Amino acid sequence: MSLPSINPTNTESWKLLLNHYKEIKNLAVQDVFTKESNRALNFTVEWQDFYLDYSKNRLTGETRKLLLDLAEEVKLKEAIEQQFEGKKINETEGRAVLHTALRDFDTMKPEVKSTLHKMKLFSEEVIDGTHKGFTGKPITDIVNIGIGGSHLGPDMVVDALKFYGNHLKIHFIANVDGDHVSETLKSLNPETTLFIVVSKSFTTQETLVNAKVLKDWFLTKAEPQDVQKHFVAVSVNIAAAEAFGISEKNIFPMQDWVGGRFSLWSSVGLSICCAVGYQNFEELLQGAFEMDKHFKSAEFDQNLPVILALISVWYNNFFEAETEAIVAYSQYLNKLVPYLQQAIMESNGKSTDRNGNKINYQTGTIVWGNVGTNSQHAYFQLLHQGTKLIPTDFIGFSESLNGNIGNHNILMANFFAQTEALWAGTYNQDVQNSFKTFDGCKPTNTLLIKKLTPKNLGSLIALYEHKLFAQGIIWNIFSYDQWGVELGKTVAKDTLSAIENKDSGLMENESTQNLIKKFLE
Numbered sequence: 078m079s080l081p082s083i084n085p086t087n088t089e090s091w092k093l094l095l096n097h098y099k100e101i102k103n104l105a106v107q108d109v110f111t112k113e114s115n116r117a118l119n120f121t122v123e124w125q126d127f128y129l130d131y132s133k134n135r136l137t138g139e140t141r142k143l144l145l146d147l148a149e150e151v152k153l154k155e156a157i158e159q160q161f162e163g164k165k166i167n168e169t170e171g172r173a174v175l176h177t178a179l180r181d182f183d184t185m186k187p188e189v190k191s192t193l194h195k196m197k198l199f200s201e202e203v204i205d206g207t208h209k210g211f212t213g214k215p216i217t218d219i220v221n222i223g224i225g226g227s228h229l230g231p232d233m234v235v236d237a238l239k240f241y242g243n244h245l246k247i248h249f250i251a252n253v254d255g256d257h258v259s260e261t262l263k264s265l266n267p268e269t270t271l272f273i274v275v276s277k278s279f280t281t282q283e284t285l286v287n288a289k290v291l292k293d294w295f296l297t298k299a300e301p302q303d304v305q306k307h308f309v310a311v312s313v314n315i316a317a318a319e320a321f322g323i324s325e326k327n328i329f330p331m332q333d334w335v336g337g338r339f340s341l342w343s344s345v346g347l348s349i350c351c352a353v354g355y356q357n358f359e360e361l362l363q364g365a366f367e368m369d370k371h372f373k374s375a376e377f378d379q380n381l382p383v384i385l386a387l388i389s390v391w392y393n394n395f396f397e398a399e400t401e402a403i404v405a406y407s408q409y410l411n412k413l414v415p416y417l418q419q420a421i422m423e424s425n426g427k428s429t430d431r432n433g434n435k436i437n438y439q440t441g442t443i444v445w446g447n448v449g450t451n452s453q454h455a456y457f458q459l460l461h462q463g464t465k466l467i468p469t470d471f472i473g474f475s476e477s478l479n480g481n482i483g484n485h486n487i488l489m490a491n492f493f494a495q496t497e498a499l500w501a502g503t504y505n506q507d508v509q510n511s512f513k514t515f516d517g518c519k520p521t522n523t524l525l526i527k528k529l530t531p532k533n534l535g536s537l538i539a540l541y542e543h544k545l546f547a548q549g550i551i552w553n554i555f556s557y558d559q560w561g562v563e564l565g566k567t568v569a570k571d572t573l574s575a576i577e578n579k580d581s582g583l584m585e586n587e588s589t590q591n592l593i594k595k596f597l598e
């Protein structure tokens with residue numbers, strides 16, 4: 078059974094939404110809070126430690142109803158079921174999409190269970206010092222070598238859960254930039270460093286090149302037989318990892334039904350496990366599992382990922398907003414946006430529909446942002462008074478982790494103040510100075526979460542995973558392939574031969590030829 082393929086613009090609800098949009102697009106809706114009783118509570122969803130207030134949006138009860146109808150008409154419910162049932166919904170690659178199976182503690186697949194067990198035993202030995210380096214010293218540093226999904230997820234989570242961390246220092250090498258590799262090596266001692274080579278395919282150029290550079294560096298101080306104590310791999314491609322010189326017992330398997338950008342829950346999360354301990358890693362998974370159950374079973378009008386997806390479609394396809402910002406008021410979530418950029422933009426950056434036809438409406442949004450309050454002093458001017466509409470998600474936590482209540486109160490005062498200022502602007506105020514006039518009506522979703530725990534982080538990540546999937550279904554695209562990335566990789570092989578052979582003529586394009594010539598000078 079394949080995913081339903083329905084052009085959203087042909088649905089009845091889309092047509093009604095178009096008319097409805099015309100009616101409300103120019104309304105200054107700031108005063109909905111005085112006009113509608115219980116506006117805030119009517120547009121709020123409370124679930125476990127999460128409180129989503131989406132009342133500061135340019136939508137009414139009618140908008141919500143029509144958007145919910147749209148979700149029904151494109152058969153979102155059926156699509157969700159197909160994903161969780163393991164149907165091959167990644168049709169262009171003929172694969173199921175089951176990152177949710179990695180955290181399904183009710184019916185865990187045996188291969189998932191055994192990999193988790195292997196991760197637990199290994200990480201415990203590294204943390205407690207039982208696992209020794211080639212000179213008998215315990216491990217102090219871990220280097221995760223991987224790129225894209227084999228880097229962004231672990232890097233983000235290790236940083237986000239720093240509070241729960243132990244003595245191990247985790248480093249990440251993704252870029253093939255040799256300067257970065259050299260800078261990282263400066264602080265490392267081969268006797269006490271563990272390298273985790275993470276590549277689902279074990280064919281990614283950057284990762285294989287970096288892994289070889291690091292192995293060569295290691296072998297300047299150690300003997301070939303010492304490699305097994307210092308190099309482990311995470312991959313679907315066991316044979317390629319073995320060919321690199323890592324023995325099977327040191328390879329942590331993963332499955333092809335786990336997409337790279339959704340793989341932090343798999344053995345790709347080994348560096349997370351080592352950084353915060355297996356128990357915290359399992360809680361991260363538990364949090365995601367809770368969100369999975371919510372996504373699967375909650376009515377759409379109470380369903381966090383579905384609500385966020387529909388609001389985003391409303392701005393993207395009707396208001397023609399091209400981008401959306403995500404601003405987390407927690408320094409621990411410094412790397413959330415780069416992580417979400419891959420998850421969201423690699424998934425929904427598509428212009429062919431599920432029937433293989435060119436699409437004539439907008440799909441994937443451009444996602445950007447940073448942490449608050451830093452963002453306020455950088456680009457918030459554009460949110461407040463620029464000409465573009467930029468719907469923004471605000472993510473904040475009621476409790477801080479280290480105390481320091483004074484700072485936390487100020488942080489959160491800014492968090493609340495911004496959504497209010499963006500919404501209200503100077504509406505209804507007698508401002509004589511046009512430069513100091515703020516239109517307001519700038520939409521925001523506020524996600525207030527009790528505390529940054531591993532479990533809540535797991536739920537938060539899964540929330541965005543499901544949001545992007547729901548959007549992909551509405552847009553009638555395949556969210557789980559990434560053919561666009563492949564072309565660049567192929568061309569890079571040609572440019573590398575042009576560079577290595579010192580022959581810019583190997584390239585067809587005149588501009589590229591000239592640039593390579595200049596580079597070779």
Ligand SMILES: O=P(O)(O)OC[C@H]1O[C@H](O)[C@H](O)[C@@H](O)[C@@H]1O
Pocket residue numbers: 223224225226227275276277278279280281284337338423559562
């Ligand atoms: O894990 P690997 O096979 O090395 O792949 C790493 C990355 O490669 C490409 O960039 C893909 O587009 C990503 O989705 C993937 O995460």
